[in-house]
């Protein structure tokens with residue numbers, strides 16, 4: 133398809149910067165670009181009728197890391213990198229909360245809880261023993277210690293001891309994205325939905341080739357397609373992973389007060405009003421979950437249902453109202469990628485399972501680099 137003269141003249145116009153992907157990272161980058169240079173024309177291209185990655189499909193935990201996960205990360209990538217990443221997540225959350233206020237985010241400082249299986253006593257013990265060290269290393273986050281030992285809430289058939297995180301909360305991803313889209317519109321950022329990009333060509337004025345065949349160009353291009361990034365930039369060390377969730381019908385009594393992490397965050401559950409959202413299980417889905425295709429599978433959904441009925445809401449008959457999935461971008465290191473991949477073409481991707489905490493900061497840093 134070819135654009136008409138009228139479309140080119142008014143609906144598209146000349147672009148200074150094209151951002152690909154209207155998730156949290158892409159939209160915060162676009163906002164920051166416009167804030168730094170209001171005269172610049174910014175175009176965001178999104179393949180879906182709505183953003184179709186993770187930002188509108190996630191669980192809304194504003195997580196910075198639970199001890200079980202941090203200890204595993206320390207073993208894999210060392211203490212310094214792990215603590216720096218926690219600090220970065222925490223600062224990222226503050227940036228998100230100052231960009232959009234807590235009401236707009238549907239943010240609630242509930243704290244967070246890591247729970248353990250009864251048979252994971254040794255793991256629980258090593259986490260509990262590490263708390264003074266973890267709290268000391270993370271003391272710059274605030275006066276209150278990050279982690280404290282407590283009880284797993286009544287009704288959960290898990291080890292009775294749990295670890296609470298005072299710096300975590302829950303938000304409403306739909307509200308967050310709605311507020312970002314509204315802000316972008318108010319600032320005059322153009323967003324085209326249903327505009328999948330098929331290929332890129334780096335250069336003095338890089339080209340963005342749409343799936344429909346038309347080519348757009350700009351001074352700079354930012355790829356913020358996260359789990360889908362290798363479709364456009366195959367050289368990036370990132371792979372897509374699917375995460376599935378389910379949501380119950382409203383319960384007569386809400387048992388959950390905070391967000392919960394289980395098995396180093398591979399499972400998570402939280403209250404959503406009177407409902408419970410439960411997700412994860414990608415470690416059990418095997419190779420089938422290493423995909424950039426949205427979809428649901430029986431093994432993962434059955435495991436989530438089992439967890440719901442045996443652990444989260446034992447003995448309760450609960451209807452499942454909705455199920456969906458989203459795509460994460462992960463890699464060998466738990467660190468986002470921000471770099472110029474081809475002349476004029478930058479990537480800001482690989483946010484892992486904690487993109488809410490990292491997305492705003494990464495988007496803003498990407499914008500600063502692009503204009504820097």
Ligand SMILES: Cc1cc2nc3c(=O)[nH]c(=O)nc-3n(C[C@H](O)[C@H](O)[C@H](O)COP(=O)(O)OP(=O)(O)OC[C@H]3O[C@@H](n4cnc5c(N)ncnc54)[C@H](O)[C@@H]3O)c2cc1C
Nearest residue numbers: 153155156157179184185186187190191193329458487488
């Ligand atoms: C089920 C689930 C639960 C999660 N829970 C949490 C949580 O509780 N807390 C947390 O911090 N993180 C969570 N995450 C991770 C978090 O949602 C992501 O890290 C974050 O949203 C990534 O934001 P992004 O903008 O970088 O990427 P995305 O939101 O994935 O945005 C990328 C966008 O690019 C678009 N796109 C892709 N290819 C193209 C193309 N060729 N042309 C045009 N557009 C394209 C996609 O449609 C998408 O809208 C979860 C993820 C999932 C899937």
